[in-house]
Every structure is written in C-alpha cells, then in structure tokens.
Amino acid sequence: MAPPLGLRDPQRPLRGRDALIGQVESALSVPGSPLVQVLCGMGGSGKTAIALELVHRRLGRGQQVWWVDARQDTTLEAGLRAVARQAGAPEEQVRAGDAADVLWSYLAHYERPWLLVVDNADEPALVDGPGRLREGTGWIRRPANSRGSVLVTTRDSAPQTWGGACTLHPVRPLVGDDVADAAQILRDHAGTMAGPPHDARCLAQRLGGLPLALRLAGTYLAEANTVPAAYREPGTPVDFGSYQVALDRGLEHVDQGNVIAQSWAMSVKLLDQRGLPLARPLLRLIATFADAPLPYTLVLTPQTLASAGELANLDGPGVWGLLSALAGLGLVDLSPATGSDALPTLRVHPLVRDASLDHAALGTAVTALHSAAFAAKTGGPEDQDYWDHWRLLQPHALDLFHRATATELPGQTIQDTANTARLTARYLRVRGHYDQARSELEAVLAHSRDSLGDTHPDTLTTRHELAVVLRDQRELDQARSEFEALLAHRRDSLGDTHPNTLTTRHELAVVLLNQRELDQARSEFEALLAHRRDSLGDTHPNTLTTRHCLALVLLNQRELDQARSEFEALLAHRRDRLGDTHPNTLTTRHCLALVLLNQRELDQARSEFEALLAHRRDSLGDTHPNTLTTRHCLAVVLLNQRELDQARSEFEAVLAHRRDRLGDTHPNTLNTRHELAVVLRDQRELDQARSEFEALLAHRRDSLGDTHPNTLTTRHELALVLRDQGELDQARSELEAVLAHLRDSLGDTHPNTLTTRHELALVLRDQGELDQARSEFEALLAHRRDSLGDTHPDTLTTRHNLAALQQLRAVD
Known part of the structure; x- marks a missing residue:
C-alpha cells in the first residue's frame, strides 16, 4: 500500500499541472466532509504522476497515505482490506461480508489526517464492490469528516459513473x-x-x-x-x-x-x-503476458527462452541488457524485489502494451511460462516457501490459458498452457481459494476432454485435481463418485500398485473418512499403508501421509491412546525431516492437539492450538481454511474450559469468515454454528440456542440424513435445550431415539453412546424416575471407570451425579 514514489523523479518536475494540483489540493482539504476527488482522462495523460505529486506533499506534512492499485479486483480488494486493518479494524471484521462498511466505519474514526489513493480505477464494476459506487455503498465513498480525503485516478470521465459524492477533474493533454x-x-x-x-x-x-x-x-x-x-x-x-x-x-x-x-x-x-535487434521481439513477448507484474527472473531467462525463436540464443547478460535498454527508453518499468513482491518484476504501460502486442508471440509466451512453472527454482505450489513465486505467476498462467485455448496453436503448446493452468489451480487450492481453483480446473478439464479424450493421462490428472477440490468444498458425494471412476480407470490401465492408482485410492479413502464411513476408510488406509511401506519405506512422505490419515480414523473411532501414539510418532518423523513449521508438521501437531482435547487434557490442548494458530496466521493468513479450523478448535477448548464469553467471540468470528468464504450450508460453517449454539445454551440463552439447533437439524437431516453422526449430535444437543426449558417428555423422547441410533451404529460402550445415556439418566432423574436413573448412572459409572479410569472428568461427573441422586432419594 506504499505509494510508488520511485516513479516520481525530482530531477524532472511535473510540468503544466500546477493549477490542477492546486484545485485538487483545495478540494481535498475543504472543511466538513470533502467529496471524492477524481482525476479522469485518457491513458498516458499523467493522472498517476499528478496523484504522486499530491501524495508527496501530503507525506511532507506527516499525513497517513494509502495507495491501492485498482487494475485487478484481487489487488483492489486486498489493498482496501489492508487499509481497514491499518485503520484499526479487527481481522474478523475485515474478512466479514460487509468489509466495505467496516473499512469506512474505521476510517471515520481514524485520528490522524489521511489520504486514500485508488489508482487506475478504470472498471466501475470493480470499485462498486459489494454495493454501488453511485449510491455511496461501494468500496470508494465520501469521507465522513475533514480528517480524511480520497483521490481516484481513472480513464472513465462519465459523470453518471461517479455520482454526486465525487468531483471530476479532467486531466487533458498539454496543448x-x-x-x-x-x-x-x-x-x-x-x-x-x-x-x-x-x-x-x-x-x-x-x-x-x-x-x-x-x-x-x-x-x-x-x-x-x-x-x-x-x-x-x-x-x-x-x-x-x-x-x-x-x-x-x-x-x-x-x-x-x-x-x-x-x-x-x-x-x-x-x-x-x-x-539490439532482439529488443523488439522481447518487448512483443512481454506485451503478450497479462497486465500484472511479471517476475522476469523466473519467466525471461535463457532456460525459459530456449525455444523462443530468435531469442533462444540469449544468455543471462544478453537478456538483462535488453531489459535494461527497454527500461532506459521508458518502454518497460523495472521494479526491484520488495516486501510485497519477493522477486523483481516489470510492468508495461497499457498504451505501450497495445502498441507492442503481437498475437504471434502467444505461443512463445505459453512455452516460456510453462518452462518457468515447471523449473526447479520456481518450486511446487504446495510448498509455502515458493508461494510468492506462484502468486506472481498465477495471473499470467490463467490469462494465457484462456487466450491460447481460444486460438489456433500447435497441440503441444495448448497442452503446455493447460498443464501450467492446472498447476496454478493447485496453488489456488492450497491457498484456500477453492471456488477459483474449481472454476479453472473445470475449464482445463473441458479442454482436455475435448482435445485429448476422457482417458488421456492429462485428462485423468485434471479430473483427480478437481475431485480433490470438490472434497475440500465438502461436496463429498460428487468427489466420491469422481474418485471411484478414476480409480477404475487407473486400476485398468496402470494396475493396482502404480503410484497414481494408490494416490487416487488414498484420496477416495479420505472422502470415506469425511463421510464417516470409518470402518471402510480404516480398511483402505491399512491396505494402502502396507503397499506404501513395502514399496516406499516407512519414512517416505506418502507413507507418512497415509499413516497420518489412518491415525485420524483411529481418533474418530475414539481409539484415543492408539491415535495419540501414532500422531506422536508421526510428529517426530515430520519434525526431523521437514522442520517445525512445515505444513505437514503443523497438520500432525493439530491432530495430536485434537486427541488431547478428546482426552480432556485441556490445558495442553489449548497451548498447542494457540501455538499452531500463531504459525498458521503467520504463514497462511487469518482466513485460510486451515487457520480457521485451528481457531475453531481453540474455541472448542475454551468452551470446555467454561470460558464462555471468549469462546463465543471466537466462534462468532470464525462463523463470519466461513460464511463469507464457504457459504451458509458448508459443513464447516454448520460445525461452527453448532458449537456457537452450544455456547448460547450454556449461557442460558435457551430460546436462541433452540432456534439455532432446530435450523441446524433441518440442514443436516436434509443434506446428511437422519442417522449421520453430525445429525445425531445436533439432535442430542437440541434435546438438552428442551430439558433445560423443562420440556422433559420431548427431551426424553429425543434422547431415547438418539441412543437407539448410537447403540446400533457405534455399540453400547462408545463414548458418544455413553454421553447420550448419561443425559437421558439426568432427564429420568428430573422426571422423578429415581430408580431407573440410579440404575443408569451405576451402569455408566462402571463403563467409564473401566474405559477411562477413576479420575477422568467424565467418570467424575457420573460419580457426582450418582451421589447427588442418592442424596435426593434419601431426602424422599
């Protein structure tokens, strides 16, 4: 968000704009609520240079200045959210659906004088954001008081675009x-x-x-x-x-x-x-990429240009000499690596791009980018050490794919751009941008099916990647169907033990785990683990991944001691091989913390989740799905520690993020909503809790069915609210129905079965059926002593309730 003051050359002062600058400066400084000032004019007229001169003067007076690039929706929105953070907005509000309202609310109370510059706002739809620019509900609004001012540069000079809250200042040629x-x-x-x-x-x-x-x-x-x-x-x-x-x-x-x-x-x-005759084809090649910063040290190297016709014989000094010559004549702008861009980049003015563009260079651009994307120094999109590389490559890879597949290029070139786009979509998925990843993979798959056929390896690979995204979006039935079909293809063409076959089989087992088909998932992971140990060895990453997933099944089957042992062993392996902060290490550490939570070792679980949350916020950001999962689990610990206000605040923040990113009906959103309703119940806000559980139950019955574990969990919690509201008959009926389902699916001694049985005994007590309640508590106490030990919190709770019941009987 720092202004690009490097573009301002004090040795070449701005000419012919003094009157306009004075006019805009005065308008920005009027008392009250100044209007938004809009510098409008054709490309190349110097709007950005004028804005930089105004910024230079404001900075000289010690004002806060934010500069946001509006050429792309992603940079515009990310920049304005960053402004909101610096203005004091908490992260959960910044990432909520009403982020534009949050931004302007906090700017209204910002104490220092400030200037917000929105540069290159040429597309009105982008600055509309979640509202309407003309109506004052978009990303750009009139400041609430004279401490703030807003300056916009744009090619759009139409008054109807900007509305009454903006003053237009035409920037005309100097004639x-x-x-x-x-x-x-x-x-x-x-x-x-x-x-x-x-x-x-x-x-x-x-x-x-x-x-x-x-x-x-x-x-x-x-x-x-x-x-x-x-x-x-x-x-x-x-x-x-x-x-x-x-x-x-x-x-x-x-x-x-x-x-x-x-x-x-x-x-x-x-x-x-x-x-320097090669400067011309190099500039034409550069103009073929997207209108976004181009990481030239990745994309324009002797290696990536090896198939670039007349550029193919350039060495490193030759490429740099041409880039320097182009920059010397003002045809490209070279920017050094900065905090926001870990690599040096170049940009081309849109008018120069238009003059330079040669569609014949499209194939060369595709080949160069494909070479860069698959080069060892670029790194894989799953490796967070290289995410800055992929963030810069992403707009070019996707733009080239969509343009190349709409033209007549050689088949191999088209295949190269599709492979690059697929790899880029994988980056989007690991960064948690599931919707965009899915959209791009669907486009790649449609092209691959059309040009290569359904059974070509590239088509199957893309189909596999898309199925992984569907799984991440919790569209489990569709993901399962895809993986089952892929597995049949791969078994038929590659055999049962080929690595690609095993990978698909593994992903299918993950879907089974997510669908709570635990016995089948366990059987698959055990078979896969045997294969991978035999062919890859005990410490290969794929072996460890399968072992991790098997431990997750054990956790879900409540075999907590065995699960803990597995996760502890895995964590030692991953720390030794990958380091403490590698994503796989953090994932295993997260799962071990879940075991600690389930074993009621709450202080240790809390400490782990707090440490993990700090790591994930730092490496992934506040709104990545993995960060939100850890934050959700930390809130569950707080709930169990009876820190209800703090737990409620955390669940509300996570719920806002998940609704914004995943939608209201995504399973993760519903899970957080469920836990928030538990907090409401424990805070004795029974009517609100009941309303939430009833709505959740309808969602889960509709999407999961009556007997899914999540449906039964919500039904169980609703029964507790009914009990607390004194509707004992209805509560008893619900708990008896849930208990029958749990006994049938999990058995008499499963912890969930015992929990429901315990709550039913409390209802029996409240209904005055003391003998039946005593019988239940005595049976429960024997089970819990046997499985959990005398000092486990659940054992102590049952023992306490039995003692209280005996006192009640004595009084009677």
Missing part, C-alpha cells in the same frame, strides 16, 4: 496555452542537444501534448544522442525537428493511439540501430 509546458517535458527528457525551444513546441504539439508520448520521444532523443554521429545510421532522428519529420512520414492521420505506436516504433528502431 494550446500549455504547449510550452509540454515542450519543457520533451527538453527535460531529451536534454539540451535535441534542439531549440521552438522545435520542441512544434513536436509537442505534433505529439498532442500527451505526457506519455512526450516522455517516450524525449527518452528516445536522449538515447539517440549518446551515439556519436560517425556511428549513427543515416536518417536517425536526433533532434525535435527530425523526430517530427519521421512522425509525419509515418502517419497521415494522427490520433493519440497512433502517436504512441509511432513513438514506440521509433524507440524500437533506435534499439535496432544500437545493435
């Missing part, structure tokens, strides 16, 4: 009375050798006074004059007059687009004359 300033811009860039002021004014008028064209022309002349006359190609323009003659020779009818194109052509011709 007419301003032509002297335009001429001075030429002289600032070209130097003193390029001709007299009169010639500069004539050329400035010929260039239409457009600052970008003036900069390109001036930079060209400065570079041309570095070559001694004896070595110049005859006819090379070296002053304002000859440059204008060259323009007039090339164009009969001049508009701004043609001026830029002609200036571009002359700049590239100068590079040709300086012995």
